[in-house]
Every structure is written in C-alpha cells, then in structure tokens.
Amino acid sequence: MHTYSTDNDKRPTVYGLLGLVAYLLVLGIGWATSLLASGLPAITGGTVSWGLAFAALSAAFIRFGWKTPIARWTGASRVPDFSGEWEGYIKTTYGGQIDDESLHESNDPEAEMQRVAASLYIDQTWRKISVHLSTADSESDSTGATVLTKEGRWPSLTYQYENEPDVDSEDSMMAHDGTADLSLKRDGEQDVLEGFYYTGPGRENYGEMYFERQS
Structure with missing residues (x-):
C-alpha cells in the first residue's frame, strides 16, 4: 500500500484529539486500578503508558475508525471508503x-470501443x-493516488x-x-465507480471504466 493525498485532510487535528483521548484514558485506567488494587506498586497508574494508548488508538482509527458514522458526523474523516471488490x-x-473470453458480457461488437x-x-x-486491476490479459497496481x-x-x-x-498475451501488449x-x-x-483512463508513451490509448461494488 502507498499513501494518498486528499483535499480534506484532518490528520493533524485528529492526531491531536487522539493524543488527548490517550492521555485521559491513561488517567482513567490509573484511577480505576488504584481503586481496585490500592496495594499494588505505584506503577499501576501507568500500567498503560500514554505512548501505548496513543499507538493503539491511532492504529484502530487508521484501520477502522475513520469510516465509522461518528467519524463522519464529527468531521474527523470525510474521505470516501473505496475499499472492496468491484x-x-x-x-x-x-x-x-x-x-x-476477455470481453464483457454486455459488449457491443459494433461499437467503436x-x-x-x-x-x-x-x-x-x-x-x-x-488499487489492483485485473483483466484476462493483464494486471496493474497503483503507485500513487489522490482522493478529492x-x-x-x-x-x-x-x-x-x-x-x-x-x-501468454499477444505481442502487441506491453508493460x-x-x-x-x-x-x-x-x-x-x-x-458505482466510473470514469476514464489513459496510458503513457509507448501505449497511447484511453478508455472508459465502469465498476460496481461487490463487497
């Protein structure tokens, strides 16, 4: 996977809030632990360090939390969820x-494309x-991306x-x-994901793309 840029980047704000929540979480755990086991050593209040709490919260938000309803409602993340099979x-x-065998079932042999x-x-x-795209004749993988x-x-x-x-594709196919x-x-x-593509020198063709999410 590679990073992507976006015009709605709330990452600095979210990291700040996660840091605050991690701090409050550590204080809460230390307070609860001291009540339940006042005889334990003084390190009970720091059983979960701020760094560990922040890392855990960040990992959870990066992987799952960013696409939850609460993240959308608060504005913490407005990046669309493109993940899945299409x-x-x-x-x-x-x-x-x-x-x-390579043609789509809805193909029109009389059409220009x-x-x-x-x-x-x-x-x-x-x-x-x-992003991984596959056809009967080739496969492609993304190297960079922008989400708007x-x-x-x-x-x-x-x-x-x-x-x-x-x-085993024909000779005219090339990387x-x-x-x-x-x-x-x-x-x-x-x-639905739909749009277009175009290729660089050596190939120089273009086309339209249409996909429906399966999962």
Whole structure:
C-alpha cells in the first residue's frame, strides 16, 4: 500500500484529539486500578503508558475508525471508503485483437470501443490505499493516488498505475504506465465507480471504466 493525498485532510487535528483521548484514558485506567488494587506498586497508574494508548488508538482509527458514522458526523474523516471488490469493464481504444473470453458480457461488437471484463480490488485505510486491476490479459497496481471530496462534485479517486501483461498475451501488449480517474456514485442501492483512463508513451490509448461494488 502507498499513501494518498486528499483535499480534506484532518490528520493533524485528529492526531491531536487522539493524543488527548490517550492521555485521559491513561488517567482513567490509573484511577480505576488504584481503586481496585490500592496495594499494588505505584506503577499501576501507568500500567498503560500514554505512548501505548496513543499507538493503539491511532492504529484502530487508521484501520477502522475513520469510516465509522461518528467519524463522519464529527468531521474527523470525510474521505470516501473505496475499499472492496468491484466488478465491471473497461471500454478501450486498444486496436489489437481482443479474445472473446476477455470481453464483457454486455459488449457491443459494433461499437467503436470494446468492453473488456475487469475486476478491481481496493484496500484502503485512513492514510494508505492500493488499487489492483485485473483483466484476462493483464494486471496493474497503483503507485500513487489522490482522493478529492470537494463539494459540488462526486468524490473521486485518481491514481497512477503500472501495468504488466500476461506472459501468454499477444505481442502487441506491453508493460506501460497510466492514470485512472474514477468517481464514486450511487445508482439506487448500488455503489458505482466510473470514469476514464489513459496510458503513457509507448501505449497511447484511453478508455472508459465502469465498476460496481461487490463487497
């Protein structure tokens, strides 16, 4: 996983609040321990040090707490949760021969761009993210990302990736770098990621992307 930037970064404020909560937690544990076992050594009040309490609270918030309702309500975190498995397709301008097995079930052979079935797996915490995309012919992994939450537009995930074709793919397939820009939307009860991608020199194609969250 790698870090990502965002236009709604509350990290300094949240770390300060976690530090305060950790301090109060240590005081509370020390007070409760002294009441329950007044005969124990003086270190009972510091059984849980501030550093340990802060580390535990930070780890819990980074992994899980940032996407809880209370974090949203307080404004501690407004970063969208992109994590999970997504299934969909890529509409590509790639001019090579695409195997029938690689095409999405909704593909239109008469269309200018062909729909290639694709899977997206996103692992995300409050500070880091990784995006893995796979098709029948290649796989790609993100190398950097930006999350935007500005009002007036859909939350978006823009990431840079490195793509590696399968060893048995056709000769015209080659390793390349690219960029994808995806918006998180709701279609009824369904979470949808849709947007576009474009590749760098040596590949120079582009296309549309559409995914629905499975989990």
